[in-house]
Amino acid sequence: MNHRFRTIAAALICTPLLASAAEGMWTLDNLPRAQMQQRYGFDPSPAFVDKLMRASARLAGGCSGSFVSPDGLVMTNHHCVTRCIAQLSSASNDRMKNGFLARDRAQELRCPEVEINRLDAVTDVTDRVKAATAGKQGAAFQAAEDGARAALTRECRGADAENTRCDLVTLYRGGQYQLYKYRRFSDVRLVWAPEEASAAFGGDPDNFNFPRWCLDVAMLRIYDGGKPAPVQDWFRFQPAGAEAGELVLVSGHPGQTRRQLTVAQLETQRDSLAQVGLPGLSELRGVMLQYAKGDAEARRLAGTALQGIENGLKVSNGNLQALLDPALLAGKRVSEQALRDFVNARPALKARVGNPWADIEKAQAARRELETLHAQIEEGRAFSGDLFGLARTLVRGAAERGKPNGERLREFNDNALPQIEQRLRSPAPFHPAFEQVRLGWSLNRLRSLLGPDDPWVKQVLGRQSPEEKAQALVAASRLADPAERLRLWNGGAAAVAQSDDAFIVLARSLDTEARALRRRFEAEVLAVEREAAQRIAAAEFERSGKGTYPDATFSLRLSYGEVSAAPERGRVVAPFTDIAGKLARATGAAPFALPPSWLAAQSGPNPRLNTNQRLNFAATLDTTGGNSGSPILNRRAEVVGLLFDGNLASLGGAFSYDERFNRSIGVHAGAIVEALKSVYQADALLTELLPGP
């Protein structure tokens, strides 16, 4: 379940060393053809690569997917759509627990907030961005890059803002800039989701482990004008799957790797994770575990939240373990020194790039000073739940939309407005008691982190306790109502200024200083790191050209590898599990309990289930969070599996890849077919997936 990507406001730096075998998340215009050819005798044709692009999908919220029928059917993971499933649930119909199957298209249910993107074109714009930022530093660098982004994306998008999305993608840490033009689908409907007990069988205890027995799959469909949107390119299902040793490919959207952070940056990350990130998530897990012991509704809401929290905890743990491994930092020091030596030996290059490592190291002091405050106040960690974020969007949106596109905060440029409006319109229900618990906890955490005498803490809490404040805010807000949100959005600055909504008042009162904090963080930390990293990229290009891949940026990449046994806690685990193993592992106690549908299929009067069917498998594919929901393909571009996770070692993949240990985990294509047939009797869906020869 790791492979969902949650956007983090951290800088990315991307100038890796030459990749080892099976390593790499490659852009489609720079595939490792020589390596693939040498190892697997495979050299993808231009048509093959083009199909990869057009049949792959991105869930804008942080996952991958693929088109698997000409009628716009999209396959992704169950854990990528839990927010949608929860929003389509109620106390009386818990679709996380019960699952969902639309028996025909009329039964398909619209996900309130899911956006799907299909990549249509990529354009190199490196020269234009570099011309804008040349010679600039700090705040000026940031402003120039923001201005270029706004201009380029508006130009790319043209008149059709509703259906087109353009992202400026920074590759090789500013070594290259590309414009990604997507077809945007905002009417996305849920077709099928199995019960959580089957999708996430083994839950948090099994998460990131292999062997594994999950049916972590869901099907969506894109709509256009109220009808299913047809697609020209889609992947065929291959229920036979792939054999051990067979080449497999993943076409998906890895979110963020940090393989080319400098040693100083990695040390900052280590300390921040150990002191703030991991303890904070742990505490929230404790709150949710206990909240879940309330009534059924509390259990349902906390259960969905816990999925994300526990997944984040395992990721953080894995990242921290890697960062505390002396071998990792030692290796990074060696490779960093090699590039520094390369630069120092070339006076002309040295004159051009200077000492970016020292500049980044200096920025770490500012990062250490500002990071927690920035995360709490500007990123809104202190205000957990959805209401403060909506209030800030309304307060800032009113101010920003009055400015020219290129001068706005980047999340309010024209390109971003459709997604914001979709969120404001969302009819998804709110749960005041649950909002209050999360907010009360995060305000308590704010006070723990900054101390009771910090001016921000005093301004936010006044003379109330965190829990009292949370209660007061939630009780005095109407932002749970989409009509009120749209009234404020459409009413603009005047409506927002007049509002006495408690969250609007809070967001308004913090805004001036929060913006100042953000400007400082961007100028003293982010811009310094990124400008310096561009110079590191320049040095790397001079040394090695583009013989390598850029760090992940939630843009389309290809990974390759093979189905392979997995090393796990000191032993070697066979590459496949089967349905019989799932049945044997079931204890009846969550998260190892099977849902009624599986119990019936297993032991009813006419047991139908083929228990020999392979269920999950491991492969040497180099993937990371954001790749969740990616299709796993064979060399004929047939779906042999569905990527949903990695093993524990893969968590160190944020910083490095080692083919001996890192494994991705997929659901076998045959298991999806077998479950649709024998457990869910989803005949229409089966026919759509397997239309026959």
Add this chain to the structure above:
Amino acid sequence: MNHRFRTIAAALICTPLLASAAEGMWTLDNLPRAQMQQRYGFDPSPAFVDKLMRASARLAGGCSGSFVSPDGLVMTNHHCVTRCIAQLSSASNDRMKNGFLARDRAQELRCPEVEINRLDAVTDVTDRVKAATAGKQGAAFQAAEDGARAALTRECRGADAENTRCDLVTLYRGGQYQLYKYRRFSDVRLVWAPEEASAAFGGDPDNFNFPRWCLDVAMLRIYDGGKPAPVQDWFRFQPAGAEAGELVLVSGHPGQTRRQLTVAQLETQRDSLAQVGLPGLSELRGVMLQYAKGDAEARRLAGTALQGIENGLKVSNGNLQALLDPALLAGKRVSEQALRDFVNARPALKARVGNPWADIEKAQAARRELETLHAQIEEGRAFSGDLFGLARTLVRGAAERGKPNGERLREFNDNALPQIEQRLRSPAPFHPAFEQVRLGWSLNRLRSLLGPDDPWVKQVLGRQSPEEKAQALVAASRLADPAERLRLWNGGAAAVAQSDDAFIVLARSLDTEARALRRRFEAEVLAVEREAAQRIAAAEFERSGKGTYPDATFSLRLSYGEVSAAPERGRVVAPFTDIAGKLARATGAAPFALPPSWLAAQSGPNPRLNTNQRLNFAATLDTTGGNSGSPILNRRAEVVGLLFDGNLASLGGAFSYDERFNRSIGVHAGAIVEALKSVYQADALLTELLPGP
């Protein structure tokens, strides 16, 4: 509230560098007379030192105290007796909330589990222990030291096991062994405790901060034969306190410092704290924060637990911050290398001590492999709450008491039995729902740490979820009843073997393998570290003699320093706070709410309170957890304050002391007197404390 010491089964190593000014927790036989004389013109007489020893008290559960009247009145911190206060509370009379004052001796209430020790004699036994362990390593070293401990303590204790306690104290990491002979008092009664809202005013947010406004004091009395036990040596109160710059002394029991761990050991501690310790405590805090939102009884029980958890969290945070500070480890590396160079330059010494640093480094691999498992299973972290610990005591006690004293697990040698029996007899109430919550969480944590397929996890949980297992265990146990515990204790091996109590069954089923795990951990980790550290101590003695102090070992020490302003978050804070400041800081919302007694004293018809009275103060005293409750004395051995905390910087004191930053925090003696007079009208107690000239 940090300064309570919780015993941790970690090895101590004690060979510090020469101490800097005001640094050090000195044994009374090796005081830094030259430094004190030079800086403060103070050279304590033998009679002064003897009085320090006899008027100081130790709370065996992990705190310090002092005798403050000839009738056995003991002053300590409120936070040192919260367990007793909670045990003397019920849903209908919450003495944590309401406070407690015995208006006469008949009203004094016996604390079920408090043991007080008064040190009567110290004997050096280095030669005897070293003769026993000479040339031994690993398990043999451990067995020899355990055997010597059992023999020496039995010999020291003599026939009066009930009233005498003897501890073998390892100083300078085995450079020196001493026998500490204590008069043991197990009938200890509560005399006075203010309301928690006043004692711990500011709660967790203010904890470890200065300025501060806490009345963290409680009074106990030792009894003997049902009557108050008279004492010959006690400290007089001095309500005028001490002025800024004035010499102050602390006579108390610092629990554990780790100033002389090797760099390899510090790195292990850093990683363990970051990956296991801090996340675990954080999660438990979350559980308790949410549990506290239940009914009043849940709030009361969780509130007491949270005090300890949140205090532990701040300590862990402070320790981790110190260990992540590159300057700390760099400094340790330099001093370690200096001693290694000293050894390497002297062939005879080198032949004698070898390379103990390398031996300790090797043991770190075993520590990393075994530590979490050992903590979970053998230290019982997986079985939170009191019932499993009682069950294990009964199961092991039955087996161990059948062996000769010298061959038993050390916690069951004759010296330890009176304390065990006191605990088994304790009439303190149990709260099944609360036991279940804590146990359910810790079993969940066990599974998180070891994974669902670990054999220990499978053996403990079977096919149940952690929460189901916790419920089943608590429901099927009678160990909450002291009569049942005593029946099993007195019935010995036969009674324990026949018991079907769920916790007894669990403890029995784990015992063989848990003992094997312990033996392995002791032989491969603890014994290796301690034997090697003895050789480091030998090298240090050869270089510097005993010009320094040993790491803290929860044995009596003297610290000296002066009342002094405190640096805090970038500014300098005056050394004193006053009662007016407390009133001004009160918001009405916990933990910044004043209790009714204070509100009445402040604003009743006849406001009595002297708001100019100094309340808390800071001093350069070098103290740590375990020092809580220590008297702060002037050079006439008068009580000028009561130590209860340190500032944030003092948490790094586990590893090093820096007079510029480290501060201890005390309650002013005058504030105790003022509160007794004007808030609590405790006339009898006042008369006892201030008997007049």
